[in-house]
Amino acid sequence: MINSEVAALEAELIAFRRDLHSHPELGYAEHRTTGKIIDALSAAGLQPRRLPSGTGVLCDIVPGGDDGGTDRPMIGLRADIDALPIADGKDVPYRSVNPGVCHACGHDVHTTVLLGTGLLFARRPDLLTKGVRLIFQPAEEANPGGAPMTIEAGALDGLDEVYALHCDPRTEVGRIALRTGPITSATDRILVRLSGAGGHTSRPHLTVDLVGALAQIAVEAPMLLSRRIDPRGGSSLVWGRINAGTAANAIPEFGELEGTVRSLQVSGWTDAQRQLPSLIAQIAEPFGATADVTVTPGVPPTVNHADGVRRLTEAASAVLGRDAVGVTEQSLGGEDFSWMLQQVPGAMARLGVRPADADPAEVFDIHQPRFDPDERAISAGVSVFGRLCSGDLRPGAPDTIA
Template identity: 55%
Template sequence: MRGPSAAYSARRAPAQRTLAGVSPSVSDVPEAELIAFRRDLHMHPELGREEFRTTRVIAERLRAAGLAPRPLPAGTGLLCDIVPVLPEQAARPFLALRADIDALPVPDAKDVPYRSRNEGRAHACGHDVHTTAVLGAGLVLQKLNAEGRLPRPVRLVFQPSEERLPGGALDVIDAGGLDGVSRILAVHCDPRVEVGRIGWRIGPITSACDRVVVKLDGPGGHTARPHLTTDLIGAAAGLAVALPAALRARVDPRSGLSLVWGRIESGQACNAIPQHAEIEGTVRCLEPEAWHDAPELIHELVEQVAAVHGAKWELEYHRGVPPVSNEATSAMLLREAMTREFGADTVEDTPQSLGGEDFSWYLEKVPGAMVRLGVRPAGTASAPDIHTGAFDVDERAIAVAVRLFTAAALSPA
């Protein structure tokens, strides 16, 4: 755990520090205000499609800046347009900046003043940072627009439910969130990348991700007489071990197909063989062809393993998201914006990961790109990973992301 220490104090921005003075393209939005906003979100994390408070505080801040956010039909998430005052600029297509606003069902294990107040909930993936960065960029761009300096319309997308497959991006698309949009950009926190830097890549940067549930049933019975019933615990354990191994033997390893279990449940007593068992996990894949074939192959393998144990079975295969594949022009737009703001040495190549991201659904419709935002404190060799209760960020990353988004929006491209 990381407590309020010298390292914590070093991450706190001075109250008088603003984003102005470090970049001629950025107006004076106080960095301390954005950090305070992020910490408020961090203290009040909400799960997918439950982000009512989060949506409300984002909307209140946007309205205070003179903007007119509009909520999505389900009541969580919102869109907000910033349209140039000059007609010739207002006629251009929208550049969209996307943030995801939901949290994870993970207990917050940090000892910090902004620790989650919602039991069993935490912004363990950095969505509070993504949200604050897009909000901050919107506030900057609104000020520049008032000065006649916004070259194109910009749409702020605050998306719900990224963590729940197939993702809230589909809600945004269904609500017309991409209407009039020619390009969409995003960042994702990465504790492997040092603060002040981004990781970029043209082409696939994440993998496909699906959800698998295997349900097993049998008559149940006494553990003293397992030969008279079906050992569902053994069947579930056999599937948990055999299925990933069988997949590795049947699929080209270069496809990156991976099945990892996250939940196994069965039984209530040590001397009673249960009547029902479930195992649940995720299938991740780097290559589209192997992803396409995965449901049929897993069905075949579940049938074979379950037959060995004599268990009745049911497979639920839930398609999740395709890989995020960065379009070249969009990726270059972010790279060049980062280079202009911070220098060429602040951009590093990043590998394709097995993580899933519903940002991919937007890229099925319009060009776009996502880069990895460095959040690891400077001078440290490692930091707690995302999706863990100990995850935290160097908050200087917020200003970096605001400047990155702002520079991209002001680009003539």
């Protein structure tokens, strides 16, 4: 039943996704995207409301159109709506028209899946056995991300559970992948600013060898961190930018090193934050350099709850097939849906977007300019969300819709 209803929406949803893909917007600036979501939901007879920040949308759908009462189960479904500061590298009609901005992480698909779920229940409210809140969250790619702000705006108020899907090019379209426990990792940013007396490269003994100090920190800090904290915390420090100097024969006075710290466990996350400033200062000290270390906390690991994984598994098995659910490994990527799962139980699943029998050379990972998911994933995602909201939410209860 749900699959046939979703099939009737497929062409409309693909067109919506391609429009979003052509007009990507960065975090906290998703004004056009927010307007498109509100227009589509309003046209379907729903009552979306814009978040106080100006971007992002909440929309409640309740059986019978009433307030549901205090005992009515309420389920939240979340999608992130922002894009990345990456140039679109695809040659397609729906290529980004905004220079240097692209939906290279699949948030256009996430948004369209959530919109499609709203349109499904606007057409068929009789399928609902619980209230549903659509959460279109801004700025997932930003730091700090938009989840805490969305939570503060009331996104989780009254929810019994909350769920999300995320595009995964490793998983074949028409499938999802799950795991109980951490599915993503904690992610922080680290910025090291070094300073010291500069001068001529012919007289390094009269200066602070700033470039040498930066190089030493870049090489030694990741290794030493792995010896200073419990390895079961699974912390990884990787640098992404190093910058110092303007001339080959001049030792600079200032330099910077920037990267990310990713941790599999909360224990490793907090320990790395505590250890890094003193560790880096110790490496810089023999050079006579002054180190100013800023660790900007990002997000904790996204920890899936066992009951949430079970219900997503049951929903996907019902609409995609018994063999459509696989197991995924924990990613070192960060995801601010983690803040929501710290307050309300639920789960995130990997949504398969890799075409069947695809040439590996033509399958691009997320955050790459040529990433372009198989659009059949949209219908698969809507069907899973639709089924999830069509059964009894209470733990241990059977589904009620065939």
